[in-house]
Amino acid sequence: MIDAALRAGLAAFDDAALATLANPGLVRRAHRDVEDGKLRLVSAGAGTAAVEADGQLVTLDVRGPRAADCACKSVAICRHRIAAVLFLQGLEEIATVAEGAAPALSGSEDILAALDLTALERWSGKASWRAALELVATVRQVEPSANAISVVFADLDDPVRILRGQGFDGIVSKAVKARVKAYHAAAVLAAHHHFGVVLPEPVEDEALPAEVDIDIAFLHRVAASLGEVATLGFNLAPLPLEESLFELSVSSRADSLPRLSTMLRAIAAQLRLRRQRALAFDSDRMLELTATAFVLTRALASIEPQRRAGLTGKVRRDFAPAAPLTLVGCGGERWRTDTGARGVTAWFVEPETGRWLSTTLARGAGQDPAFAPAEAWRAQSMWQSEPLAVLAHARVVLEQSRLSADDRLSAPASARAVIVTRDVRPDPAWPGVVRDWKDLREAWLRQTGLGLDASDGAVACLVSPSTVGLPYFDDLAQQLVWPVRDTVGEWLALTLDHEEPVATAIEALEAHVRSGWEGMVLVRLVRAGEALEARPITLFGAGDPVDLSLWRRPYTYGRQQPGDAVRNWLERLRKSGARRFIRRPRGGTEAALAAAWRQLLDRAEIGPALAQSIDGRSTGGLAAHADRLDNHGLPALADLMRHVRDASTLLVAAYGLLVARQQRCGAPLLR
Known part of the structure; x- marks a missing residue:
């Protein structure tokens, strides 16, 4: 029996x-x-x-x-x-x-009853818990059944299965040993979130001590693995190297190094994409990450313990209590990532200082299928007040909120926003409003920083064009280009990619912007290599503000088929007779930096066996690039290029070039 x-x-x-x-x-x-x-x-x-x-x-x-x-x-x-x-x-x-x-499908939530999140954090350990909080964003699907919950991740070939009554140790997956706790903890978090549970945020006592004790031998091991990435990762992308990086990122010795841990996981993810020959693989991104992580290990190993806290980073995003804030909403945008996460972000500015802050409503891939970003923007109350559609165009006083180091606002239950004035428009006299496009670089650098201090997030700013041109569609880049001119006569390219949900923004821009339009534009700046990309978010013209990606068409097109609207405005744009601009070529210094960067990337991609064959070329070798940098007044970078011999010197040179390219990252000007 x-x-x-x-x-x-x-x-x-x-x-x-x-x-x-x-x-x-x-x-x-x-x-x-x-x-x-x-x-x-x-x-x-x-x-x-x-x-x-x-x-x-x-x-x-x-x-x-x-x-x-x-x-x-x-x-x-x-x-x-x-x-x-x-x-x-x-x-x-x-x-x-x-x-x-047998329990009904609707009873799948009972499977999670014994899987307490506090116990989950203890079971996974600090490093794996941090990794799990990151990995939740890569979940593609959560599928409940009678006796199990299946969670599909973007980076795992097979789902993680949470089995009824088996506890944390009974979760099954094909994840290798180094990844098991991180992925299994992420699966439980995603399953809880699927049933409406708010994911935990790190508490204040997770802050690292002023003096951080670090295992120097561990840093040397990390540096050696990063050297292998430079030697083999771009060429062969071996699976053992990917697993080694992930294992190092969740090691107990990485508990006090959350920033380095996050970088190692990001590099491991790029290695996987390279091995799979995926279109999403970004060789520039992987070299930037590897070089920055390598220099970070050297810095942590060489400075005094009491100065390390600034380099070790934070446990996830550390939201600290903020003083009461007086903010003016300047618009927002709807977005969707390649992994399937979607949401809306609202941008706010402090009028007195020009500081930009943002807040987001979002769901990961496969989470909460009923969540519609545009509806949440218009209907979901925020900070015990109105929806973001109202708050993002109002002057508010925000109390009891929490703020991260990169100026992102969270929404704890205690936060409360009091609307002082509705339907507020930005004032051209505010500090930080850009009228001269050469100031865009400074506006971007002020919010992002350089090198080890740099952040990867997008930044917002208000631009006030003196004149605007008609938008046109760039068939080669598959982008809508809206030329806007500054006070000194320079033309800037504001661009929108032809894809959802940006297609809505393109249609909205085409419907509202005509020759002679005057006003201000909220733009988002993102670095793409050695250049900035500027995307328009919200228009402030003579009528009501227009949040481009959240715009709702005030009329219908009758019985047209899906896609007809897109084809119609594409045809109108191509026939509009708008002046076609071309991108202004980069300067000599920027071109020399880009060519030197490409040389290091080629050296990594070709592999160690053939690397020397491209180093000694008279016109494209390391010495030739070093001489070119010398001629442009960059002797320190030239010296780094001349001393590239192995993986470590290559990564140091790449970091130097990265900082120089960030510093000279310019606006996309037209002529």
């Missing part, structure tokens, strides 16, 4: 869970063994059973096949253990219980 505890414990191990523990072929073979009568029940006790499977004795308990003992002594999950589970599930007593007591 099989008791109820064992029946309940084994019910969660369906074919999908068993295949995750082993492989589908082994599960099929185990089914054949059961069908051929090769199993028999030897004994059954309280929560245990002994089964003879094809001559091998298997002892099972409520933990299932992973914790079972088999006489064959196989290290992996063998077919005897799988067959024993299938055999016990097929007994008449278990079948009867399953038919009468």
Whole structure:
């Protein structure tokens, strides 16, 4: 007689869970063994059973096949253990219980009842917990069923399965050992969030001490792995190197190094994309990350412990209590990432200082299918007040809020916004309003920083054009280009990519901007290599403000097919007769920096065996690039290029070029 505890414990191990523990072929073979009568029940006790499977004795308990003992002594999950589970599930007593007591699909939330998030944090450990909070954003789908919850991640080939009654240790996946706790914790977080639970934020006592004690040997090991990335990562992208980087990022010795841990995971993700030959792989991004992480390890190893806290970073984003803030909303945008996350972001400015702050409503991929960013923008109350559609165009006093170091506002239950004035428009006299496009670089640098101090996030600013041109569509870049001129006659390209949800923004811009339009524009600045990209977010003209990506068409097109509206405005833009501009070529210094960067990237991509073949070329070798940098007044960078011999010197040179390119990152000017 099989008791109820064992029946309940084994019910969660369906074919999908068993295949995750082993492989589908082994599960099929185990089914054949059961069908051929090769199993028999030897004994059954309280929560245990002994089964003879094809001559091998298997002892099972409520933990299932992973914790079972088999006489064959196989290290992996063998077919005897799988067959024993299938055999016990097929007994008449278990079948009867399953038919009468199987939970309904709507009861899948009960699976999470015993998986407390506080206990999950203790189980995963600090480093894996940080990784889990990051990995939640890569979830593509959460699929509940009667006895399990399946969570699909972008970077895992097979889903993570949370099994009913098996606890944290009973979660199954194909994740390698180094990734298990991070991905399993992220799966539980994503499942809780799927059922409406707010994900936890780090508390203030997670701040690192003033003097950070670091294992120098660990830093040397990290530096060696980063050197392997420069040597092999761009060329072969071996799986062991990817796993090694992830393992280092969640090591207990990385507990005090959250910034370095995050970088290592980002590099590991790029390695995976490179090995898969995915279009999303960004070689420039990987070299930037690797060079910055390498220099960070050197800096942490060389400075005094009391000065390390500024380099170690924060545990996720550290939101601290903020003093009451007087803010003016300047618009917002709807967005969607490549992984499927979507949301809306509102931008606010402090009129007295010109400081920009933002807040976001978002959901990860596969989370809360009912969440519609545009509807949340218009209907979901924020800070015990009005929706963002109202707050983002009002003067408000915000109290009891929490603010991160990169000026992002969170929405704790205690936060309260009092609307002072509705329908406020930005004032051209505010500090930080840009009228001369050469000031855009300073506005961007002021909010992002350089090198180890740089942040990757987008920044906002208000621009006040003196004249605007008609927008036109760039067929080669697949972008809408809106030329706007500053007070000294320079033309700037404000661009929108042709993709959802930006297609709405293109249609809105085409509908509102005509020759002679006057006003101000909220733009978002993002660095793309050695140049900035400027995207218009909100228009402030003679009428009401227009949040481009959140605009709602005030009329319909009748019975037209989907896509007709896009084709119609594309055709109108191409026939508008608008002046076609061309991008202004970069200056000599910027071109020399870009060419030197490309040389280092080529050297990494070609691999160590052939690297020397491109180093000594008379026109494109390291010495030639060094001479060119010298001629442009950059002797320090030239010296770094001349000393490139191995992975470490390559990464140091790449970091120097990265900082120089950031410093000279200019606005996209037209002529």
